Amino acid sequence: MVVYRYWWKLPHPRFPPGVRGIPILGATPFFGRYPQETIAKWSREKYGPVMSVRFGQQDAVVLNDYESIHEALVKNINVFHTRPSCSIVECFTEGYGFGFADGHKKYL
Template identity: 55%
Template sequence: MLSMITDNLTTFLATWVVLTSVFALAYKWWRKPHRNFPPGPIGVPLLGVLPYLGDKPQETIRQWSEEKYGPVMSIRMGLEDVVVLNSYDAISQGYVRQANSFSGRPSSGIFQLADFLDWGMSFKQYDSDYKCQKTFFSKSLKDYGVGKLEVDKLINEEADIFNEYLKDKEGQLINFKDHFFALTANAVLKFLCGTRYDYDDPTAKALIRALQNE
């Protein structure tokens, strides 16, 4: 008798744990991240709306927006909730008028890793550290002449030199890809270091091979 009661109790507890877990997972799946989160389709567990996007996901999302959810909607891509802006006014509102609120990075995947490893500004969160680095970076570029006529003049001068070099090579077979790479490298060198290399210079060729990892 005691053994039967124990077995029944064990079965009841196991069933209760399973059902509770299922309900908890279902609640977590169906609930929105925030009470003011934009409306939108949730899809199926684990996959979200991925099975319903079809061959042209942008057209499918636009149709959902126009027929039911409006210009600001959300979709669940796998396990991630994504906000989608589907009109010019919505995009302008988000990225121009409220730019500070939409300038962050997704808190998952490669962005978390890149932020942890401090891989430059492109992957950093839009916080005080980012703003400080951006201010310093912008000021440094301006000090070097970015946005000023001097930079345009420098690039035009290098382009003229490159044009004359090509005229001297008329009728000869050249690797235009490497020469164009050299043109770009010379413009950057002149901008940063105040120097340049002739296009047939051995040092320039070695530098280009190093930059191309050859």
């Protein structure tokens, strides 16, 4: 049943390529001590500047270069100004940080 649920929830075909990891835990067991360095290495060596990473049971798109970040957060601000909540990230950041913060109406 776990395997069925894992494969049943595959991302949309247009979702960026990336690391799916293992059922329930996603890619988190493979992060090591410095997850940001591991994700940057995956981006450089295999998946490119726009990739996906599965955090637990939630898929996320990771932007790793200026061009893709600018395209998403400046040119397409109305599409990308909100972020989904991610309990794993909230646990690590204790509510601080801007990577998962929503855009403010003042700046839209």
